[in-house]
Amino acid sequence: MTEDRQSPFRDAQTDFKTAHDVPDTPQTRAPAYRLAFADEEFLLRDELRPVRLQLELLKPQLVMDERGIESTVVLFGGARIPEPSKKDKAKTKTLAELSAYYDEARTFARHITQRSLDSYGREWVIATGGGPGVMEAGNRGADDAGGQSIGLNIVLPHEQAPNEWVTPDLCFNFHYFAIRKMHFLMRARAVCVFPGGFGTLDEMFEALTLIQTGRMERVPFLLFGRAFWEKIINWEALADAGTIAREDLDLFRFVETAAEALDVIDSWDGAGQKRGDIPGR
Numbered sequence: 001m002t003e004d005r006q007s008p009f010r011d012a013q014t015d016f017k018t019a020h021d022v023p024d025t026p027q028t029r030a031p032a033y034r035l036a037f038a039d040e041e042f043l044l045r046d047e048l049r050p051v052r053l054q055l056e057l058l059k060p061q062l063v064m065d066e067r068g069i070e071s072t073v074v075l076f077g078g079a080r081i082p083e084p085s086k087k088d089k090a091k092t093k094t095l096a097e098l099s100a101y102y103d104e105a106r107t108f109a110r111h112i113t114q115r116s117l118d119s120y121g122r123e124w125v126i127a128t129g130g131g132p133g134v135m136e137a138g139n140r141g142a143d144d145a146g147g148q149s150i151g152l153n154i155v156l157p158h159e160q161a162p163n164e165w166v167t168p169d170l171c172f173n174f175h176y177f178a179i180r181k182m183h184f185l186m187r188a189r190a191v192c193v194f195p196g197g198f199g200t201l202d203e204m205f206e207a208l209t210l211i212q213t214g215r216m217e218r219v220p221f222l223l224f225g226r227a228f229w230e231k232i233i234n235w236e237a238l239a240d241a242g243t244i245a246r247e248d249l250d251l252f253r254f255v256e257t258a259a260e261a262l263d264v265i266d267s268w269d270g271a272g273q274k275r276g277d278i279p280g281r
Contacts, residue, residue: 012037056179060172064150064187067170068120072127072150072187073112075105076203077134077194077224079160101194101224102137108192108258109141113149121148124189129153130162130171134194139165152180181206190220190265195228211251212244218251220268222261226254 016038022028036042043052078098082090087099109126116124126142128135130151142149143165151166154174162171174180185191185207193204204223210216223229239246255261 053176053179056174056176057182060152060183061186063172064170067148068122069125069150069170069187070119071123071189072125073109073190073192074184074188074207075109075126075128075134075138075192075194076184076196076200077101077105077138078196078200079129079131079133079135080197081133081195083137098195098225098228102134104224104256104258104261105134105137105192105194106141106144108261109138109149110144111141111258111262113142113145113147117145117147125150125187127152127184127188128166129199130166131160132163134196136163136165139163139167142167152183154180185210185216188219190222192222192224192261194224208251212248220265221252222255222264223252224255224261226256229254 016035019035019038027033031039031041034042042048080091080095081102082095082099083102084099087096090096090099112124113126116122116126125148126138127150128138130139130153135151139149139151140163148167148170149165151162151171152174153162153172154177162173172183174183181203184203188207191207193200207216208221211218211221229235235249238244239249253264255264
């Protein structure tokens with residue numbers, strides 16, 4: 001973040017460098033003497049959690065602002081879904097069958113990114129969780145089109161490296177799931193959900209809840225793979241029971257292919273979405 005006006009105060013970076021050159025004494029070696037913002041041990045204290053939450057929200061925000069990114073298309077989906085050429089190594093028959101959605105995610109991301117390039121990569125930028133499976137397919141499709149894409153990774157006990165197709169300058173790592181999910185949706189102009197597990201379900205239902213309750217504008221919300229989603233979630237039963245309104249079933253659309261998804265986005269007329277704002281029309 002650049003500061004247009006000149007400040008009369010000495011900047012923090014200068015003091016950070018100067019602090020490394022102070023005389024070596026018992027006082028300067030003591031933890032209490034460290035600059036607070038340069039003291040890792042201090043920043044990791046439990047009492048500093050509010051500060052860490054703020055930093056984790058702010059860092060990606062500033063970087064994306066500096067890169068001029070104004071809107072995104074979010075891809076959620078399973079990390080275990082293999083590329084079709086590797087489906088023989090899938091742990092289950094179902095995962096092997098779901099590998100077709102890897103190609104659909106890649107194709108969809110390529111087409112969206114081609115449209116994004118019309119805005120010099122500022123609008124409709126592909127954003128994924130930055131991991132393997134469907135996430136990799138989304139970032140890979142953006143790379144196929146010669147565009148940039150975002151990866152919002154998170155530290156896990158079985159941490160994997162970000163996939164190689166994420167734009168390096170737009171590859172972020174998170175500690176807090178809640179802040180990561182905020183960044184998924186803060187710029188979202190469309191949300192696409194592919195088959196997945198607990199993480200995908202969590203992301204999907206939080207986004208749907210925000211839209212249902214009016215905390216987020218209604219955007220194109222696409223579920224790839226009707227058979228999968230209707231097998232694991234009885235949507236009609238929720239409406240029949242009255243635990244959701246029947247019109248809540250209109251918050252999303254089922255699609256099977258990238259081409260069908262693009263058609264739904266191009267014809268979307270939900271609240272908060274102007275048809276003329278859709279790229280490629």
